[in-house]
Amino acid sequence: MPAISKTINKDLKEERDKVKFNIEEFTNWFYGGSEKVLEKRKIENYFLSDKSLNLETDTSYLSYKEKYEEAIRRSCIVYPKMLKLHQELGGTEEDFRKIMDNLRYTMSAIQKEGNPFMLHFGMFTVTIMNLANDEQLSEWLPKCVNCEILGTYAQTELGHGTFIKKLETTATYDPKTKEFVLNTPTLTAYKWWPGNLGHTVNHAIVMAQLYTKGECCGIQPFIVQIRDLETHKPMPGITVGDIGNKVGFQTVNNGFLAFNNVRIPYKNMLMKSSKLSEDGTFIKPKNAKQNYGTMVFVRVYMIMDVVVNMSRAATIATRYSMVRRQSPINPNDEVEPKIIEHMTQQYKIFPAIAKVIIYKCMADNLRNLYQQITLEGTKGSFERAPELHALSCCLKAVCTNDAAKTTEILRLACGGHGFLNSSGFADNYKNATAAQTYEGENTVMLLQTARFLIKSFTKAKNGEKLTEGVFYLNDFVKRNGKREPFDDSIRGILRAIQAAAAGKISSAWKHIEEKKKFLTVEEATNQTGIELIRCAELHCYVCLLQTGIEEIEQIIKNVSPALREVFKNVLELYAIDNVLNMIGDILQHVDMTNADIDKLQKRLEAVLTFFRSSAIGIVDGFDLSDAVVSSTLGTYDGNVYENIFEAAMKSPLNQEDVNKSFHLYLKPFLKSNL
Numbered sequence: 001m002p003a004i005s006k007t008i009n010k011d012l013k014e015e016r017d018k019v020k021f022n023i024e025e026f027t028n029w030f031y032g033g034s035e036k037v038l039e040k041r042k043i044e045n046y047f048l049s050d051k052s053l054n055l056e057t058d059t060s061y062l063s064y065k066e067k068y069e070e071a072i073r074r075s076c077i078v079y080p081k082m083l084k085l086h087q088e089l090g091g092t093e094e095d096f097r098k099i100m101d102n103l104r105y106t107m108s109a110i111q112k113e114g115n116p117f118m119l120h121f122g123m124f125t126v127t128i129m130n131l132a133n134d135e136q137l138s139e140w141l142p143k144c145v146n147c148e149i150l151g152t153y154a155q156t157e158l159g160h161g162t163f164i165k166k167l168e169t170t171a172t173y174d175p176k177t178k179e180f181v182l183n184t185p186t187l188t189a190y191k192w193w194p195g196n197l198g199h200t201v202n203h204a205i206v207m208a209q210l211y212t213k214g215e216c217c218g219i220q221p222f223i224v225q226i227r228d229l230e231t232h233k234p235m236p237g238i239t240v241g242d243i244g245n246k247v248g249f250q251t252v253n254n255g256f257l258a259f260n261n262v263r264i265p266y267k268n269m270l271m272k273s274s275k276l277s278e279d280g281t282f283i284k285p286k287n288a289k290q291n292y293g294t295m296v297f298v299r300v301y302m303i304m305d306v307v308v309n310m311s312r313a314a315t316i317a318t319r320y321s322m323v324r325r326q327s328p329i330n331p332n333d334e335v336e337p338k339i340i341e342h343m344t345q346q347y348k349i350f351p352a353i354a355k356v357i358i359y360k361c362m363a364d365n366l367r368n369l370y371q372q373i374t375l376e377g378t379k380g381s382f383e384r385a386p387e388l389h390a391l392s393c394c395l396k397a398v399c400t401n402d403a404a405k406t407t408e409i410l411r412l413a414c415g416g417h418g419f420l421n422s423s424g425f426a427d428n429y430k431n432a433t434a435a436q437t438y439e440g441e442n443t444v445m446l447l448q449t450a451r452f453l454i455k456s457f458t459k460a461k462n463g464e465k466l467t468e469g470v471f472y473l474n475d476f477v478k479r480n481g482k483r484e485p486f487d488d489s490i491r492g493i494l495r496a497i498q499a500a501a502a503g504k505i506s507s508a509w510k511h512i513e514e515k516k517k518f519l520t521v522e523e524a525t526n527q528t529g530i531e532l533i534r535c536a537e538l539h540c541y542v543c544l545l546q547t548g549i550e551e552i553e554q555i556i557k558n559v560s561p562a563l564r565e566v567f568k569n570v571l572e573l574y575a576i577d578n579v580l581n582m583i584g585d586i587l588q589h590v591d592m593t594n595a596d597i598d599k600l601q602k603r604l605e606a607v608l609t610f611f612r613s614s615a616i617g618i619v620d621g622f623d624l625s626d627a628v629v630s631s632t633l634g635t636y637d638g639n640v641y642e643n644i645f646e647a648a649m650k651s652p653l654n655q656e657d658v659n660k661s662f663h664l665y666l667k668p669f670l671k672s673n674l
């Protein structure tokens with residue numbers, strides 16, 4: 001075995017020495033201030049230093065069942081620690097949010113293939129907080145917060161995940177006993193997919209069609225106990241289990257669930273929005289979509305998950321590319337260059353770093369908007385709910401699509417070693433791609449946004465008031481779609497993307513109108529679906545760049561000159577990379593010349609060169625510990641080859657010189673003289 005040195009790799013050190021800005025200053029911005037950074041490090045250390053977690057065990061070699069058991073063991077260490085910390089910090093909702101925000105990073109070190117308790121706070125408790133009336137809240141919330149019970153969110157069925165109006169599980173009110181009777185009438189009505197459901201939780205929010213007085217009143221949320229609190233056996237009438245191996249999320253314990261005349265008390269229907277009187281009279285909610293609130297919450301918070309995911313992948317690829325040397329650029333060069341010297345390599349990695357920063361700005365903004373609009377909802381005003389829905393849908397889709405795509409680009413940027421499980425890309429990719437489907441399949445999400453955009457465009461044409469995020473449609477309508485010359489300032493690039501988005505929305509609108517002459521509006525909309533998803537993507541790029549510009553304009557007022565340069569270049573790279581990737585759309589609606597495109601290409605090359613000396617500072621500034629990065633290629637010390645070698649030594653096949661398959665099969669085969 002070679003001697004393994006663990007000093008900082010000299011190539012990486014050389015890179016760090018070239019960084020011109022203060023990395024800690026960047027970290028302070030990234031986490032919202034120096035106090036928050038200290039708090040983050042403290043919380044992370046509080047969890048990760050716990051030796052009983054056995055984090056050095058490579059769980060990728062465990063069987064499916066062992067992985068689940070280990071994940072439960074770890075969660076049963078983490079959650080009590082979390083509850084204790086929550087009390088120590090003061091026990092407020094704000095303290096809880098603080099811990100959850102930090103755990104988002106820390107958990108990726110502890111539960112690489114998903115957390116078997118994630119739905120408990122993430123959806124079960126959130127639904128109770130959003131949809132329970134005061135009485136229900138006081139009964140259930142303390143049990144949730146103290147983890148006396150564990151719950152999940154059971155909505156999707158074998159037959160329906162997207163079109164939830166057609167869910168088949170029934171909850172029929174029996175006014176005589178003041179109970180609901182839950183049933184699973186068909187195979188396709190089985191709840192299928194809910195996380196943590198298989199063998200972990202003992203309660204679930206079950207979304208079911210409410211029947212009362214012989215009528216169906218649509219899907220409503222019910223709290224159902226599914227396992228005995230002592231024996232953990234399924235409750236009478238309940239069938240529950242694990243849905244089996246998946247592409248990823250192996251330890252999330254996605255499950256199935258069916259009901260056979262399961263009776264639950266009247267008080268278990270969550271009644272903050274829809275209500276049912278004890279005699280069985282249904283009272284509609286003020287806002288028909290209030291019951292969808294938990295999905296909006298998760299979509300909003302998923303943008304932050306994308307930031308965690310992409311910052312991890314970018315850190316790995318950046319560090320590796322500054323250590324790995326290959327392929328001289330000039331044939332006579334004696335020393336092979338770091339692979340980061342290859343411009344195509346920079347183009348694979350640096351735009352990802354810029355995106356992490358822009359998405360972080362967006363994630364923070366969206367979270368604030370969510371909090372404002374939720375507060376308005378508690379006061380009975382739902383005017384802005386469609387706007388939030390439309391924005392969170394397209395961001396959820398565009399950002400998770402991008403996280404999966406970017407992880408794959410960054411994995412490829414690490415060549416053969418990127419394909420090792422120990423590179424960390426596989427878990428990153430599996431988590432990213434799961435997010436493309438869960439919480440609303442991405443095409444469906446884009447179509448929801450497009451529906452809002454088409455409505456907004458009609459309003460713009462009629463001179464009606466628009467919500468702020470789509471004001472750019474007014475400009476387009478006012479200038480009658482007339483093309484304008486391309487202006488290559490950053491705001492000019494934003495205007496070009498706005499013109500492309502508005503132009504695409506205008507054509508989709510026109511095509512729907514044309515098709516409506518022969519088809520129903522729904523058929524016409526379906527036939528225009530390909531254009532509509534592009535409308536939503538382009539609108540999303542507008543929102544991201546606009547937010548990036550507004551945020552960075554503020555940031556640069558408050559940071560040192562060196563860091564100011566970094567942020568300006570982040571914006572430059574993000575904007576130019578974006579516009580070059582949508583030239584086709586831009587050319588349709590903006591007067592852009594070949595000379596404009598050449599100039600953008602040159603600016604791209606120039607900004608990549610700036611990033612060449614800043615990239616390591618930025619990824620170090622993400623402040624991800626080695627445990628969180630969790631990659632042989634991405635450790636802070638850059639000892640890539642030593643790490644790869646050590647990881648290979650952990651292979652179960654390397655624990656013995658000769659595997660028994662030699663005696664059983666190989667030897668007889670070799671000796672058979674066929």
Ligand SMILES: CCCCCCCCCCCC(=O)SCCNC(=O)CCNC(=O)[C@H](O)C(C)(C)COP(=O)(O)OP(=O)(O)OC[C@H]1O[C@@H](n2cnc3c(N)ncnc32)[C@H](O)[C@@H]1OP(=O)(O)O
Nearest residue numbers: 118122161162163164289292295301385386389438439440
């Ligand atoms: C951090 C924690 C991590 C915690 C960790 C969590 C891990 C997560 C694990 C995954 C959990 C899950 O996947 S849970 C399951 C998630 N499932 C989904 O996301 C299902 C996706 N499907 C849907 O959301 C829905 O079915 C739709 C939106 C696609 C269609 O709904 P629909 O009721 O049929 O609506 P439809 O007739 O088309 O009418 C649409 C109208 O409703 C409005 N609308 C629709 N939804 C909403 C809404 N939410 N809010 C406001 N308005 C809405 C539209 O604007 C539109 O208005 P107008 O134009 O008519 O005015």
Ligand SMILES: Cc1cc2nc3c(=O)[nH]c(=O)nc-3n(C[C@H](O)[C@H](O)[C@H](O)COP(=O)(O)OP(=O)(O)OC[C@H]3O[C@@H](n4cnc5c(N)ncnc54)[C@H](O)[C@@H]3O)c2cc1C
Nearest residue numbers: 153154155156160161162193194195434438439440441443
């Ligand atoms: C890892 C994971 C975790 C999950 N966790 C949970 C959970 O905790 N709780 C829970 O309740 N559910 C959960 N789900 C289920 C998840 O929410 C659904 O799978 C998701 O909403 C997609 O629905 P679907 O499976 O019905 O897809 P489908 O709708 O069947 O999608 C299949 C295809 O049809 C297309 N399609 C469908 N409708 C339309 C349309 N209107 N227009 C155009 N194209 C359309 C889609 O774009 C897609 O290409 C989870 C799923 C996964 C993968």
